[in-house]
Each structure stands twice: as structure tokens, then as C-alpha cells.
Amino acid sequence: MSVSVLQTVLENGQAVAAHRPWPRVIVTAETWTVLGSGLAGGAWTLLGLWGEVGWVHLALHESTSGFIGVASLACPEGRFPALGRLHPPAQRLERAISDLVGLQPVAAPDTRPWLDHGRWPLRHPLGNARAPTQPLPPYRFLPAEGESLHQIPVGPVHAGIIEPGHFRFTANGETVVRLEERLGYVHKGIEHLLSGASLEQAARLVGRVSGDSTVAYALAFARAVEAATATEIPTRAHWLRALMAELERLAHHCGDIGAICNDAAFALMLAHCAVLREQVLRASAACFGHRLLMDVVVPGGVARDLAASDVDLLRALVTDLRRQFAPLVELYDNTASLQDRTVGTGFVRPVLIQQFGCGGPIGRAGGRAFDARFTSAYPPYEQLGFAPLTRTDSDVNARVWLRIGEVGQSLALIEQILDQLPIGPVRVDVSRSGQAGEGMALIEGFRGDILVWLRLNADGTVARCHPRDPSWFQWPLLEAAIEGNIVADFPLCNKSFNGSYSGHDL
Numbered sequence: 001m002s003v004s005v006l007q008t009v010l011e012n013g014q015a016v017a018a019h020r021p022w023p024r025v026i027v028t029a030e031t032w033t034v035l036g037s038g039l040a041g042g043a044w045t046l047l048g049l050w051g052e053v054g055w056v057h058l059a060l061h062e063s064t065s066g067f068i069g070v071a072s073l074a075c076p077e078g079r080f081p082a083l084g085r086l087h088p089p090a091q092r093l094e095r096a097i098s099d100l101v102g103l104q105p106v107a108a109p110d111t112r113p114w115l116d117h118g119r120w121p122l123r124h125p126l127g128n129a130r131a132p133t134q135p136l137p138p139y140r141f142l143p144a145e146g147e148s149l150h151q152i153p154v155g156p157v158h159a160g161i162i163e164p165g166h167f168r169f170t171a172n173g174e175t176v177v178r179l180e181e182r183l184g185y186v187h188k189g190i191e192h193l194l195s196g197a198s199l200e201q202a203a204r205l206v207g208r209v210s211g212d213s214t215v216a217y218a219l220a221f222a223r224a225v226e227a228a229t230a231t232e233i234p235t236r237a238h239w240l241r242a243l244m245a246e247l248e249r250l251a252h253h254c255g256d257i258g259a260i261c262n263d264a265a266f267a268l269m270l271a272h273c274a275v276l277r278e279q280v281l282r283a284s285a286a287c288f289g290h291r292l293l294m295d296v297v298v299p300g301g302v303a304r305d306l307a308a309s310d311v312d313l314l315r316a317l318v319t320d321l322r323r324q325f326a327p328l329v330e331l332y333d334n335t336a337s338l339q340d341r342t343v344g345t346g347f348v349r350p351v352l353i354q355q356f357g358c359g360g361p362i363g364r365a366g367g368r369a370f371d372a373r374f375t376s377a378y379p380p381y382e383q384l385g386f387a388p389l390t391r392t393d394s395d396v397n398a399r400v401w402l403r404i405g406e407v408g409q410s411l412a413l414i415e416q417i418l419d420q421l422p423i424g425p426v427r428v429d430v431s432r433s434g435q436a437g438e439g440m441a442l443i444e445g446f447r448g449d450i451l452v453w454l455r456l457n458a459d460g461t462v463a464r465c466h467p468r469d470p471s472w473f474q475w476p477l478l479e480a481a482i483e484g485n486i487v488a489d490f491p492l493c494n495k496s497f498n499g500s501y502s503g504h505d506l
Helices: 005-010 029-040 088-100 190-194 199-206 211-229 235-262 267-288 308-333 336-342 350-356 360-365 396-420 475-482 487-497 501-505
Strands: 024-027 045-052 055-061 068-074 079-081 104-106 149-154 166-172 175-182 438-444 449-456 462-468
Touching (some): 029 055, 029 079, 045 449, 088 350, 088 475, 199 462, 211 235, 211 438, 235 487, 336 396, 350 475, 360 396, 396 487
Antiparallel strands (some): 045 055, 055 068, 449 462
16 A cells, blocks of 8 residues: 555644544644545545534545545534535535534535424534524525426425435426435434434444444444444454345345336346345344344344354355346346346446445446445455456446346355354453543445444443445435436436435434
8 A cells, every 4th residue: 555645634633542443633724624625636535524512523535545534623613614615525414514513614615404404393403402593494406597498396205115305307308407306304313312322222223224234334333332442352243244244235236136127117127136135134034033134233243143054044045046146137138128228327427436435336337446345354354255346337237237246246255254154252242441432434335335433431322423324425426327318217327326315314
């Protein structure tokens, strides 16, 4: 790895000793702006941006060196220099900080509320909360000018079993000129609920931030707690966590492949892929007691061990899925009418993917070879043979093929894990040193990288916890993906992204 410029910049600040495993540094407003300029120039990638009373925090990743660091800026006057004016991916995060904490980004290009729809009983619930004194003004969607343009409002209530989100299309005939999203309808106050929670309560809550990513979220939270408390967990627990993470990825990739094809009116693939997903869910329930693997990954290890008989069950699952999946891949590849819908549809420029630090299948289908399992190499992935799969065509078809490739990769990883699974205990007590600590973790879920940052009180309860979903950097690119496509292709583009409403809205 090369010398880290980001690390050099952060060394000018005051390091926080209790923050692990990556440094957190208190910086000046001038350094904060320098960091924003580096983001704008592509020197590093935005991992997270969140606030608390009197402070705003910024997590960054430098790809050339692999360095990760957190910068913290004091906001005694309730303001901070806006990064969104330099780096557009920060804008929605800054709007969320303004809604939740009440800190105001100075010179922000977009000051509209984001999560707050004017229905909350309190303004700024994570800051100096107060009752609303007046209603919020009507939400202003961005204008689009031109001849023969019309608007199509969709949602927030949709026609299927799906979470709410509003999509405002501006179209010329059937061609989409602009799409603007409005999210926040499933805001649940998770960060407020986490404050003061015990580790057991918090682990259950974080595991439900986005229910289809329960293993990834629980793993990120557990690793953040273990970093904050300097807790070393048993080796077998690391391997079982990876096994569950790959089962989760396998189930949802199979589901997504089928659902994308269904939105192109090819229901046969949905039916077959749903069977594969169901097989994975049943195996998960048989091995770990829950179809979605909830509450099995916990701080200190895992709550349930894998029996010897379950190893045979999982080996049989891998063999059976390989046998059934190969003909489905061939079916997708050889169905011309399906290819006609997916190839070239929903293209996202790779430069935007890099700018937004977009991860997961969307990012890797657009050439960004970032995978936290490989890049951050948390255990046991550094001992497993794999590398991120990438493509450069960056359309719906590319996102399907990326998932197809990752299904095969997860099957191979499950085999490797079962072959090398060590014996031993699976859980230890989390260290209770009586000292407050801070920890951060970056974990690869099936959608992309999940970040969890937390601070613990001296009694072991959570003082502040911020979980960041990969969808924060993917939802904005869906707006870019649909431009120039027809309205009827929006469900196809949307499903190829499969952003989490719940994970985003918190």
C-alpha cells in the first residue's frame, strides 16, 4: 500500500484514544474543508456522515492506501461547513443531520428536510429536541423545464408488498427526463432507541434495521462492540459468522435475480429462483434456528453452534443449488426477449459510481472493485480464496450477471468455510472494563458495505450508535439510471438496485 495522504491530513488533529480499530481525530473547520476538497477530487471515498449534540462526524476511506479514518468537528454554534457543496453524495446525509440533530450545514446547496416530513411530535429528536412551533412548508420538488413535459407521481404507497417511497417522474411522452425521490416514510427513530440501550437490546434492534440484512447488520454491530471493548472472540465464531453471511447473501441474490426477471414479465425465473431462496431459508432455519438468521450473531460471538449433522445438510444444499442454478443461468442468457429488456437499460455512468462510493452489486457492475470482505479483510475472509467480481457495462443486465457470479462465489465460500471450520467455543463474554470506548466496523452485506459506529458508556450501555446502510449511496444513482429510459422500465431498474427503504430511513 502507498503512503496515506488522508492519514497525514488527520494527524494534524487531536486523536481520540479510545476509538478502535481505526483512528478518530478531532479536526478544525479548515481541516474539515480540506477533507471535503479531497472528497470532491476523488482522493478518498465517503463512508459515513452523522451527527450528535455539538458534533458532526465524517468517515473516509482512501483506496490507494486502504486507510480508514474518522474526523470529528465540534459545532458549538450548531453549524458546520457543508461538504455537500463540494461533494454531492454528502447532501442527503447533511439534510438528515439537520433533521435529526439540528446542526446546520453552512452554504449547503439543498436545505430541504429529508427524513422529517413534518409529522414528528419533536423537531431534532437526536439534538436539542423541541415541539414543532409551526408546520413545515410543502416539499418542493426540483423543477424541470422544457416543452411537452409532464409529471407522474408514484407512491409512497405501492401496488405490492413493499415499503413506502415517493418517486416523482418528469417525462416527455414515455421518456423519463428526471426522476426525484422522496424517502423517509419508514423512519422509526432507531438511533434514538439505541441511546441508553443495553448491548443485548441494541444488538436485537440493529439486527432489524433492514430485516433482509440482519446477519450483516448484527455482524457490523458486534464487531463495533468488540472493537470498543477490545474483546477477542473465538476463532470458530468468526467462521460461523461468515457462513451465515454467505447464506444470507445467497438467499437474497437468488430472490433478486428472479424478481428482476419478473419485472421484465418473465415470471418463470421468479418461480424457480424463489424455490432456491426457500431452500436456503429452510436450511438456515434447520442449522441456526431462524429462517432469516436473526439474533444468532451477537457481541462476543454467535448464539448457536453448528451441529455436525448440519454440515452435511449444508454440503447437500450447495450441491443441489449448483445443479438447479446452472440451467436457470442458461435460461436467462438464451431468452432473447428478456435480454432485450435488460441489456442497455438503466445504465449508470461508472464515474458516478466512483463519486458516490456506490458499493455492492450496483457498484461492482459499474467497475468499482470494492468489497469490504476483501478490502477490509475481516476474519475469516483473509483466509478464504476469492476476489471481488466486477463488470463495466453497468446496466440492468450487468447487475443480474454480477449477482449470478456472486451466487457461485458464495457457494464456493460456503464450501471453503465448511472444509476449514475450526473446532472450539463459539462465544465469550464481552469485556466489561468499566471504561467507555468507541468502535467502528465495516461489513459487506448483500447490498453492499454496512458501517456501524458506536460509543459505549462506562456501564456498558450504548451512548450513541449510527448504522449506515449501503442504500444511502445507491438510491441517488437510481435517479441517474432511469434518465432517458421509458417509464415502464422503472420497476426493472428499481429492482436491479433493490435499495432498502428501512435501512435508509432508520
